Amino acid sequence: MSAQTKTIGLIGGMGPAATLDFFDRILKRTKAVRDEDHLRVIIDNNTKVPSRDAFSKGEGPSPGAAIAASARGLQDAGADFIVMACNTAHAYEADIRAAITVPFLSMIDETVAAAAELRPERVGLLAADPCLRANLYQDACRKARLDLVLLPADSQRTAQELINRIKSGDTGDTVRRSMAVLAKKLEALGAEVIVAGCTEVPIVLTADDVDCELISSTDVLVEKSILFAGAELKA
Template sequence: MKTIGIIGGMGPLATVHLYERIVLRTKALKDQDHIRVLIDSNTNIPDRTKAIIGDGEDPTVELIKSAKLLEKGGADFLIMPCNTAHYFIDKIQSSVHIPFVNMVQETVKRTVDDFGRDAVVGILATDGTIKSKIYENYYASLGIKTVVPQKSQESVMKFIYDVIKKGNYNEGTDLLFEAVEELKQLEATAFLLGCTELSSAQYLYKFEGSFINPIEVLTEKSIEFAGGQLS
């Protein structure tokens, strides 16, 4: 089987959850049935949202360092559990000679499979992801309508940075679901967890509904690309 290389650390909990999901979703009867995974949890990567909105350090230097390190270590392909960082994916891809499984692209394809082209996708994500229109552009190319929070985007950012990134899990999900309710009023029929901290939140709080979880999509695609079997 092929070896997976994970550019991680954005944040570390999302990296842990991705690796855990790969292990749990791989059909295996013994250690040797599992996929070899190399992880660089590079917490030196500068904040991606700050870079995109124009007042932060360029993260591509560290992202490329991680990509090259993983390639040198024997990774056959790369994955990256950070939606916002996919804004820089072309620069990272051009620095290595191994393929990159694009989580954003695969998530949009999965949305069509699960919810159809008539879905209205409410995007829950960082300011950087929303400003860059990473997801909106992919969805638009398939004719899928998207909506984003207007009044509650600040609540989404607080949930990501002050609850999940800081480990204040006892704060609960009120801030997140404030935005979900607004998106419902904007006629959203499915809700994209467009930040890997939000994917982690679904694993932590075990909330259900019409949510699209990119980490879960990336997990399945990575196992398939590596030549493993899904459980």
């Protein structure tokens, strides 16, 4: 089996903790005993991409070219398809697709498809500010005819602060509890499914923290990537 699997190219670094988490989950979810049973994954932990947040506020250069160059570099290094461990950076999906000839699996599309399968009335979203400003989940949910619930402005400010703390390495109890409170708020607003639509979120939020279904954009793309690569999921 192992010889015929595809090589995953992972655009990362936005942030590094989410990239590590994505890689960790790929290893944990792949059915494997020996080294060679695992998938080949080429990762560009590219922390030098211009700030997505600054650009989305009109305060800096576009990250698009740097992200596209990462994608191309991964393809040249042997990746058979490309994924990206950052929801927000999917605002530059067109740049990526223009730079490569191999497939790109969209975290946004796969996550919304996974949410749609549960046929919820309303989907709650935990996402970073620049991701919301880029309307990535809003557009994808509209296409999938899913009703989206966002946090009120003050809670969204807290969400962004928590994401920043996770990016700086703080995954302690306070951050965990505060993120769970935000998820509960989305439930109170009628969400039947909550999408962890930022790869920092599932680092601290688990299914046990909410009563409704939690869909982790990381887990969705990890599983899809393993299957697309031709390996099996660990039971």
